[in-house]
Amino acid sequence: MSETAVSVILSKKKQFDREPDRRSADFHDKLFQLEAEGELVVQRISGDYVEVPTKYGIAKKIQKANLWHHKSCGQCGHIPGYSTSIFWIMRKLGYGYHDPEDQTSCTAWNYYASATSNQAAQAAVALRNFAAAYETGYFPLIHCGTSYGHYKEVRSELLHDGALREQVRKVLAKLGKEMVIPEEIVHYSEWLYAVREEIRSRMVYDFSNIAVTVHPACHYYKLVEGDAIFDPDVYHGQRTAAVSGLVQSMGADLRSYSTFFDCCGFGFRHILVQRDFTRSFSTLRKIEVMKAEADPDVVLTHDTGCVTALDKSQFAARAHERNVGIPVLSEAQFAALAMGAHPFKVCQLHWHSTNYRPLLEKMGIDWREAWKEFEVDAKRLERGEQEFLTWADVDA
Amino acid sequence: MDERVVVIGGGPAGLSAAIAAGQLGAPVTVVEKLGYLGGRPIEEHYASLTPHLADAEEVMGGMVHDLEACADVEILLESEVVGVSEGDAPFTVSIRTPRGVVERTSPSVIVATGFQHFDPGRETQLYGYYEFPDVVALQDLEAMLKEGSVVRPSNGEAPKRICFVQCVGSRDRQIGNEYCSKVCCGVASKEATEVRMALPDSEVFIFYIDMRMYGYWESQIYWPAQEKHHVQYVKGIITEVLPKDGKLLVRGEDTTMGRPMEIPMDLVVLSVGMEPSPGTRRMAQMLGIEQNKYGFVEAKNPPLDTVSTSRDGVFAVGTALGPADLEDCASSGGLAAARAVARLGTRVGG
Amino acid sequence: MPAATLDPYRKRDSVAGHGEFPLEVKQRLIGMVMEDPRFPEYLYGCYECGICVAACPSARFYDFSPRRIAQAASRRDVELMFQQMQEDIWECSQCFSCLRCPRGNNPGGIITVMREVAVKEGLHSAREALAGYSRIIYKIMSTGTQVSPDMLQPDAFPDWGPEVKDVSENLDLWRRMLPPETLHTTTTGWKVADRTLVELYVIWLETGALDMIAQVDRGIHMILEELMEERLEEEGIEV
Numbered sequence: 001m002s003e004t005a006v007s008v009i010l011s012k013k014k015q016f017d018r019e020p021d022r023r024s025a026d027f028h029d030k031l032f033q034l035e036a037e038g039e040l041v042v043q044r045i046s047g048d049y050v051e052v053p054t055k056y057g058i059a060k061k062i063q064k065a066n067l068w069h070h071k072s073c074g075q076c077g078h079i080p081g082y083s084t085s086i087f088w089i090m091r092k093l094g095y096g097y098h099d100p101e102d103q104t105s106c107t108a109w110n111y112y113a114s115a116t117s118n119q120a121a122q123a124a125v126a127l128r129n130f131a132a133a134y135e136t137g138y139f140p141l142i143h144c145g146t147s148y149g150h151y152k153e154v155r156s157e158l159l160h161d162g163a164l165r166e167q168v169r170k171v172l173a174k175l176g177k178e179m180v181i182p183e184e185i186v187h188y189s190e191w192l193y194a195v196r197e198e199i200r201s202r203m204v205y206d207f208s209n210i211a212v213t214v215h216p217a218c219h220y221y222k223l224v225e226g227d228a229i230f231d232p233d234v235y236h237g238q239r240t241a242a243v244s245g246l247v248q249s250m251g252a253d254l255r256s257y258s259t260f261f262d263c264c265g266f267g268f269r270h271i272l273v274q275r276d277f278t279r280s281f282s283t284l285r286k287i288e289v290m291k292a293e294a295d296p297d298v299v300l301t302h303d304t305g306c307v308t309a310l311d312k313s314q315f316a317a318r319a320h321e322r323n324v325g326i327p328v329l330s331e332a333q334f335a336a337l338a339m340g341a342h343p344f345k346v347c348q349l350h351w352h353s354t355n356y357r358p359l360l361e362k363m364g365i366d367w368r369e370a371w372k373e374f375e376v377d378a379k380r381l382e383r384g385e386q387e388f389l390t391w392a393d394v395d396a
Numbered sequence: 397m398d399e400r401v402v403v404i405g406g407g408p409a410g411l412s413a414a415i416a417a418g419q420l421g422a423p424v425t426v427v428e429k430l431g432y433l434g435g436r437p438i439e440e441h442y443a444s445l446t447p448h449l450a451d452a453e454e455v456m457g458g459m460v461h462d463l464e465a466c467a468d469v470e471i472l473l474e475s476e477v478v479g480v481s482e483g484d485a486p487f488t489v490s491i492r493t494p495r496g497v498v499e500r501t502s503p504s505v506i507v508a509t510g511f512q513h514f515d516p517g518r519e520t521q522l523y524g525y526y527e528f529p530d531v532v533a534l535q536d537l538e539a540m541l542k543e544g545s546v547v548r549p550s551n552g553e554a555p556k557r558i559c560f561v562q563c564v565g566s567r568d569r570q571i572g573n574e575y576c577s578k579v580c581c582g583v584a585s586k587e588a589t590e591v592r593m594a595l596p597d598s599e600v601f602i603f604y605i606d607m608r609m610y611g612y613w614e615s616q617i618y619w620p621a622q623e624k625h626h627v628q629y630v631k632g633i634i635t636e637v638l639p640k641d642g643k644l645l646v647r648g649e650d651t652t653m654g655r656p657m658e659i660p661m662d663l664v665v666l667s668v669g670m671e672p673s674p675g676t677r678r679m680a681q682m683l684g685i686e687q688n689k690y691g692f693v694e695a696k697n698p699p700l701d702t703v704s705t706s707r708d709g710v711f712a713v714g715t716a717l718g719p720a721d722l723e724d725c726a727s728s729g730g731l732a733a734a735r736a737v738a739r740l741g742t743r744v745g746g
Numbered sequence: 747m748p749a750a751t752l753d754p755y756r757k758r759d760s761v762a763g764h765g766e767f768p769l770e771v772k773q774r775l776i777g778m779v780m781e782d783p784r785f786p787e788y789l790y791g792c793y794e795c796g797i798c799v800a801a802c803p804s805a806r807f808y809d810f811s812p813r814r815i816a817q818a819a820s821r822r823d824v825e826l827m828f829q830q831m832q833e834d835i836w837e838c839s840q841c842f843s844c845l846r847c848p849r850g851n852n853p854g855g856i857i858t859v860m861r862e863v864a865v866k867e868g869l870h871s872a873r874e875a876l877a878g879y880s881r882i883i884y885k886i887m888s889t890g891t892q893v894s895p896d897m898l899q900p901d902a903f904p905d906w907g908p909e910v911k912d913v914s915e916n917l918d919l920w921r922r923m924l925p926p927e928t929l930h931t932t933t934t935g936w937k938v939a940d941r942t943l944v945e946l947y948v949i950w951l952e953t954g955a956l957d958m959i960a961q962v963d964r965g966i967h968m969i970l971e972e973l974m975e976e977r978l979e980e981e982g983i984e985v
Contacts, residue, residue: 005441005539006549009532016526018519071928077893078933082926087926101929101939104890104946112840115861115878116883116962118896119784121955128945149842161783174983175945218841226847236526237517258638258645263524265801267839275880275905277839280801293640315907345923353907373922381922388930389923494941520846521797569790569850605795632796635846649796649805649813 003205009109015193016236018057026058027226030159039165042156045132050194055221055230061184062194065095068133072144074304075330081308081348083143085336086188089348091391098138102130102308106147109305113268119157123164124171126154126239131177140182141191145303148187149223150392155181156224159375164220184227189242189302192335193229196249204340207252212334213296213326214243214254215286215310216389217303218263243302245333250338255294259285266305282313287324297359300331314354327356343367344374345394400425400470401736402489402502404477404679407435407445407713408509408722411459413736414731417506418466422737425470426463426489427477429675433460435510436535444542445617445722446579446586452542457646472498479677480505480683482652483708504709506734507693507730509675511715514573514668521648522636523561523666530555530644531637531664534583535566541590555662558591559646562632566669566719567605573690577669581608584667585621601628601659603648620722634656639665647653670719683710685699690704692718704733711735772828778863779827779856781818788855792816798844798853810837812844812853820858827860835860837873868961882961887956887970890946891935895921944981947974951985 035042047066051059065089075082090097107125111117133140142148158165158181169179193197221228221240231241234248239260247254265281267274287310290296301307311328314391318324333347343349350371351355360367377393380386403414406428417423432438435454437445442452463469473491478492485486486503513535516525529550533538540546548555564585566577581604588600605740607629609618621627634648643660652656672680672691680687686694686706693712703711711732714725763805779785799805805812815834819827833929835857844853856869864872867951876883886892913920950956951974960967980983 005536005543005545006547006552009536009549010537012531012536013526013529016515018517019515071936073891073893073935076929077891077895078898080921080929081897081930084924084926099926100944101928101937103936104938104942105886105892105935107886107890108888108893109892110882112858114879114883114962115858115865115872115958116876118862118953118958119782121949121953124949124953125946126808128949157784162786164783167953171949174948174952174985178943179966193883218843222842227967238522238524238527256639258640260638261636261801263841263843263844264840265803265839266841267804269836269875270839271877273875277804277807279905282805284805285803312903312906316905342908346925348924350920351913352911353909378919382918387922388927390927391925394925520848563795563848567793568848570846570848605793631794632800633848635797635800647800649799651794651796651799651813654811656805 005303007216014292016232017231017235022138023349027156027159027287028183030173031183031336034159039091040181041134043130043139043180043182045139045183052190052194052229054227054232056226060190060229062190063130063139063185064191064195066138067095067097067141067191068136069097070129070133070140070142070144070147071099071148072304074109074308075143076223079304079307079330079348079351081333081346081351082198082304082330084346084348085332085341086143086219087332088336088341089192089199089332092202093195096369098200100132100136102132106150108146108150109268111150112146113272120164120171122150123154123158123168125177126151127168127181130176130182131172134180136368139186141186141188143188145187145217145220146305148159148185149183151226154196155185176258187242187302189220190229190306192332193242196246199246199335199339200249200251203250203338205338206391207250207338207363210298210362211294213246213257213290213294213299214247214260214392215264215299215306216240216260216284216361217301217306218241220303239352243300245329247300250335255296257290259289262286263304264301264309265384266309268305271305271309277317278309279313279316282309283317283322283324283326286310287314287317287326288322291323291326296326297362298334299326300329300334301328302331311353325354327352327354329356329361337363337365342373342394343370345377345389353376398423399486399501399503401504401506401733401740402427402500403506403508405435405484405508405510405675405716406430406433406471407508407510407714407715407721407725408437408456408459408508409510409716409725409729410435411456411463412726413506413508413713413733414469415459415462415466416733417732418463418469418734420737422466422470422740424466425502426471427472427475429476431474433463433467433471433473440513440535441539442535443538444586446582447613448587449590451742452729467682469654473586475683477679487709492537503739504711505683506732506736507676507679507685507705507710507712507716508714509679510673510718511670511676511719512673514671516564516666516668518571519564519666520570521634522638523564523634523664524637525666528637528639528644530662531666533666533668534580534587535668537587537591537665541587541594544594545592546663548596554595557599557601557659557661558663558665559603559634559659559661560588560665560667561646562602562604563633564666564668565671573669573671575690575719576608578608578669579721581670582613582617582721584665585609585617587665588627589617589621589625592627600653601630603630603632603634604647605633629658670715672716676716683707685710685712688718690718692716703728703735709739762935767828769824770828772824775831775863775867776824776827779859780822782859784859788852788859789816789819790849790851791855792820792851793849795848798847798851801843801846803841803843804837804839810834812838814854815853816851831860831864831869832871835864835893836871860956865962866958873962874909876962880966883959883963884966884970887959888943888973889934890938890943891906892936894932896932935965944977944983948983948985
């Protein structure tokens, strides 16, 4: 074929090669400078790690083992299968971890909702958690997208504001804690992305017929976007590769839709006190659009509020005969299911609202049988034969 | 010793400089990395030049003709400057040519290494240049205009609705290009006019922050585009381009009307700005001349000396200095030629 | 009384639904916003390009515009900013999609700062926006986790479907069936060590975060203050 303008254009668009990017002022420079000046301690990545590509082309290190799980209050409180799946995958892949009790919420949900906090308080909360992780030697892994985004903002404020550092240092001194900032702030979905081939190799189901849409979480990649994962092999590096990269590696049927950039409608205060906004936005701008354009079997996302807003908003919309009805999971639950996790004992799907049973059927998972197994365990606990279900029970 | 003016780069600014120097009687060497002269307009297949819509090949061909008519001109194609002597002028310039490395002695080197189009993959807004075939850049549309066939790359059909999105890669703190690229408003309006002439049934929109067509460009391009060709100018920038029902949905705010807009388009043209070419960065480093934070060569004494650099005897012209239109390129080329020849003249005459 | 404005967007205080405020009060409050150390990083200048509005979910639902926030702040328009502090700022969903601003502005961040001032000063809008929110504030400040399993009550979330009822009825059992040992809780998201709570209280007291809610809900403030001071006294920590 002779070369035409169109053929030249199309061949040029095949591959985006990122040139070194001027805006990529790397926060590490300032971080390590302050470390050298003795202003703060940097908790370094240790052991085995994976380098992942980011928005502005700087590689980010993701430590694979010995992680300190900075849990999410919304996940633990209302979507416990979310957190449990993250732990379960880590156990399955054989990576040691620490699930701390001296961790608090980042308190950013409240902060974004109500503003009943301030810069210094937020920074002190973040650094108290970082110091707690540092003391154990385990490296922090942040489960919540909002905590992750917020901590990156805090990091930037602390690095550039000496007065704030002083104020926070004084508070930390009262607690007997050092000022510690980890070398990287890492979201669990980045860890899943980093180990996606290991996950793929342990899949016990074929998900190639499972149609998936992804809702990228705003606080994951819009707040301090520079060190969010963008991979040239996932949407040509034009959208974040977190979640989508894993889905692609797992061989599921990844489908796009036109409002992928829109937020889920969570709104922080809105989900609690002004839910008409959340419901409308979630269903009209997200779920219905996905349904009409991609008809997915499941929506996957990687933040607490997004799972909640997208899942819980569909019930009322169905009553109004809207075109809704897509189950919503975190990609951690999705990956765990693929690796053979129990849908109720591990993924805790009975805490979800939108009907997930047709999805399980399509995956080849017998949910009736699984629920029976769950109830057998429940009876055992009710009879007092056992107080808690343990990892040994779910791995059996 | 045979001293020559060495011009690095054979685009509009380099040719302007070389022709002017040649016409002043100076021996000139033009070093061009491609196998032909003409620079970006030829390399990227521009259809016509802004603002007069003159055929790009004809204009650049005319310049090459003028250059070749000069008495002592050496044109080294497929060649690159690979070394320049340290210290004061005259410089020994090593040039890798297809026939091996040659050396020229020169009291004055003119850097005319130009710009490159901003790569829309680095854009902060979601324009999907690499995702969607029907999102193209200004120079892509130029190439289609030159072929006389403006189509949607996805299916070869003529687009009915086309829009231009301005300031892609320019005026953006996030990307790190805080400057205006100067020409994109004019070029987009010129191309919009050409599309309207080629496809009279089409609707053409330009989404902009503010239209920057200073001086005569206002009446040469902007007004005719609006008044005669009915190009629709909307103040408000597109933030997302998304596929929908076989078309591209563009989302932005119509800031004049104060409301969000979502409009289906067949073809989206990104008005990409200018960045220093790799050659400009490389040559600036090799010559040890100051660059600004964007990588363009820093003029030493602006505003009235636009071509002297931090190194005596080294001049920069055209878009090696920053975003420039063709008029700027010709002007700075001429000025640098005069400065360069003056240095040569002093030595020859003295 | 302030003169009626010629700006059709700006409403008089009485029309805007809140009391009359002297200009000096407005100037002081807006001054607090602008003097916040984050403010210069959140606002550079505004092109009026509309990118923030196009990306904004709240702009699609409310008469809300992050561009108007950035513009009012760029113009240092005290009257307009004050009006926004009484209304618009509570409509933002804090998703930070507006961070795509080519100028590097952060309208959502400006709003965060404006909200903080509104809360600190006990503006009517803050009290109204946070009505019904006190329980959450109490939860987060006293337990260190925001969302607890026992919040899932059918009467609180009637629009979330029947599964909420299932969860609340089986809460204790279902929590005990979670394999991670830290999740067997019902009143907090996970088990938070007692010492950790004390440390959190020190943070709230030392940074003035506790004082902020005095304006919004005096009752909750008193309860929290008592709780925290008592615990700190037990631990022998002085603040």
